Amino acid sequence: MPSPSPSGPPVLPISEHEDEIVAAVEANPVIVVIGETGSGKSTQLSQILHRRGYTRRGAIAVTQPRRVAAVSVSRRVAQELGVSIGEEVGYAIRFEDRTSEKTKIKYLTDGVLLRESLSNPELKQYSVIILDEAHERSLNTDILLGLMKRLIKHRASDLKVLITSATLDGLKVSNFFSGCPVLNIPGTIFPVEKFYSTDRPTNYIESSLRTAIDIHVKEAPGDVLIFMTGKDDIDKMVSKLEERIQNLEEGSCMDALVLPLHGSLPPEQQVRVFSPAPPNCRRFIVATNVAETSLTVDGVVFVVDCGYVKQRQYNPSTGMYSLDVVEISRVQADQRAGRAGRTRPGKCYRLYPSSIYQKEFLEATIPEIQRTSLAGSVLYLKSLNLPDIDILKFDFLDPPSRESLEDALRQLYLIDAIDESGQITDVGRLMAELPLDPSLSRTLIEANELGCLSQALTVAAVLSAEITLRQTRNKDMEGKRKRQELSDGSGWGDHVQLLQIFESWDQADYDPRWCSEHDLQVRGMKFSKDVRNQLSQIIQKIAKVQQICKQGEDGRVTLTTEN
Template sequence: MQNDHKKRKKEKRSVDKAELVAARNALPIAKERDNIIKAIRDARALVIVGETGSGKTTQLPQFLYDAGFAKKGMIAITQPRRVAASSIARRVAQEVGVQLGNEVGYSVRFDDKTSHNTKIKYMTDGMLLRELLGDKLLSKYSVIILDEAHERTLRTDVLFGMVKGIQKVRQDLKIIVMSATLDAERFASYFDGAQTLFIPGRQFPVRVFNAIDRQEDYVDAALVATFQLHVDEPPGDILVFLTGQEEIETIEKLLKEHIHELPPEAMQLLICPLFAAQPAAQQQKVILATNVAETSITISGIRYIVDTGMAKVRAFNPKLGIESLAVVPISKASAMQRLGRAGREAPGCCYRLYTEEGFNSLAQVSEPEILRCNLANVLLTLKAAGVDNLMEFDFLDRPPRASLVRALEHLYALRALNSKGELTPEGRKMAEFPVDPSLAKVLLHSKTLNCTAEVISIISMLSVETVFFSPHDKREAANEAKRNHLTLLNVMRGYQAVKGDKDWCIQNFINARAVKNAMEIRTQLESFCENLGIPPNASSGNEVEPILQCFVQGFFQNLAVLQVDGSYQTFNGKQICHIHPSSVLFGKRMSLILFHELVQTSRQYMRSVSSISLAWLQGTGSHYFTHGQGSEQ
């Protein structure tokens, strides 16, 4: 009987392997394998334009590995998002037939699944950028593939300039830029006239349906469209594009509440938020996703797309020195990417919750992140990697001078740079932490005030998705539970005390998955602190003042003063803003507050807010303000 069991397992593995091989051979990129290998052998840089579903991200590294390119060093494939890097690596490890972390692995912030055997390494663009701190020529890599180049993230743009410079020194380094759009000439020209290859993708037609009228509430419209598709159209999975976790959780709850209203003959509906791993089942799925599903991850079985036409983006105002998060319309290129997620395995449909006129009014492409984001983090990394003259750096799109100057001023305010723009010893330590420079400053200062344990906990909680959830039918109880917690620190302490008990999380409206992730990040940050000589277990006990004083050191530019009408005015830029309704301080009047971020919706809201004392500001940032910077800029 045991032999029969082993035989069946072996037969199943053979069938699975055969299915994988057949699926790989059916991908459009399989026909171009020989052409691609020849082009890479002949050229030092190559641009590959592969439509959605062409298989470029999973197959190209395997082509290179099989052709022997990994004998001279690892093959790196960068991704803009950590969820893409980890999930794609798992898929490729399965296809190669190895355990994840051996020949195929991934490296993302706070999570590394690689070993000395790793030859194909998926990683976020930020992780490759950080590797430059210790290896300025990226000498352990023979091929660097910059994937999803069309997304033009801040770190990918910086990597373009870095690897281009490295290739001038390393004649053996191969650079491959992969994009899902037709803006190939731009990339090819930047890399000194690199050859361009085009790979077809979507193989089936996709019908497009636009809304007749403008939708005031696109979340509600998405809910209605999802149920209509599920009831009226032939079986097939539905992919709904939303702007963030809060919207995803809102629709997830509403779908579950109304499932019982479906006709008896309707198929069961399996609801899958993209950030939650769900087992495959014989049910029709509705996948609720952010724009991570536009290009980074290919999901099989998708027949229907519900496109809200919106995305959440970060924007930085260099004049005011304030970064905010806003929901904005997508570009035409993004709309086409979303449409392309259907039609890979069968004819599909795309339901746009905006009018045809609305589509025509969209921008052609999304604005590159480097033109609208705070540059402080990447400029600090570049300084630490040996780039002295940042104004002369070879950017694909040069950021506005005001943004560069503001970022350098910010680093100077944090004492990461001196008055000559040179990296300070403190700045070098700050660059070692995989967090924003302001948070790195807080961590460094925690050693002085003996509260590193508490600071690490809070920063870990700030590094994950929403920690609290508020069910529609229990919103008052959820808000009351939140008030009893007071701070993110107390949430983590409570979670540790009950050893992650799920019932405790449910009773207190805590997102258990988010806190579990924060605990893992906490462990990683502890090791970074130990490496820099900061005792990670140093604790202030129950004293709150030292902890808040630490955060003032990193965020003294994020201060706001109470106004007569109950609103607040920021020190920097004199912006009128309000405490976010989700905050424990909402509805209270505090004379001076410190905030972590601004969110732009119907008005400017401050998130992660704390009340502080004016006395704590004495001497903080004095070198910055006395040089004529700060609130008047």
């Protein structure tokens, strides 16, 4: 095992329960660990099991529902063990793999672990699988819970599964896994004083802004964590907060540093959030709900909670998604407040009345599996070719509606992924090989038939990288104008315009300065280029398989590739 860094791993509450945890793991194939925020479960569990020899016969996989958490937590563990990321400790997220043959502790998104099980259903490379942050009830985690229940029967002698959470109903999960033990690990939580608004503000950004400035001017030192619903709100809040702070009378309060925190933030900016504040300086961290439980930011004493979250909702009757700003649950509100009590007594400013918290907020967040399209998940389960899995009877912790499952089957049938009897088709198997939404996978296959695979690869890559056509700097109208001059395809919709923008960047030899001049995010454009290369490699691999299959029939290969 690598020697720890000079400072060594921090002493966290979970460390005091090491012997109890190891004894439970040794005696049971599955255990549930309920660890309060700040208990150290995400960073220390894997290290405890590594120290106790569980990596001798396989790696430890730790799933995270969010990419940003998988990356940041793995970096933290690598730092504590004194190793470089990608060696003994690594991470894997969609379109990015920082692991090697030496990797013993691997942090990965739940979606990546699902994809790994396509090629290796028994997941033999792992001796321990930890499903972390299970309380978030992401779609992929819920599917993994069902698959782990099945897998334990096949690998009872050489696999350990741990389900960890801050707030999960431990008894419910224990019953799901035939009465497995539940360990409760307390966290170091100081008292948090909660302040409620008298009514709901008409503009939660402005209300959050006023509250943050009041804290800065009147309160003692301590960082402030402000919850917003998404990147757009965060960008507005960061800009307005910096402006207000600059306009404060010089010398009236300490210095301030305003930092965003969201899933699409570049790694070098994420690191700044986890570094201590400079002397005599208060940090304002403006974050999405990624900061509720997935990531812990030390030094936070004050929390500003707008009471909202951005949530994807799917309507199976229309087949359409909507991205809605909805009220948080009481569990989420309590998680947000708890962030103020990590290091000393704190304060939480709730921008809603206590009556709304008590009477309008749901007790817990609705699981994603009950509010999303299941087409991709059903295609994945079909592609496993496991005879004992019946899609309509699959063992879910909270089953989705029959309407949602039937909608998924109907969608897959319409794009030729399954046949009339519900069996996966050859086209469906090709689609399952691609780490994309089924409709995008089908688009690439159809584009190949029509001779425009190259263009379709570009569009799929840019959509996967979540490139937007909005300007990133409000005052830079020149960049916006230049970008509009790039193409004449705006009348054909965003997809054609995105294609033309990427092709113009290609003609500019992928120069980062070109992106800046046209007000496009350099990191996002580079990521789309990497994604396109990876998708092209996957397509080429599939083409080779197809060639082997087709040669025995008519000598022709229908799937070709373009760079």
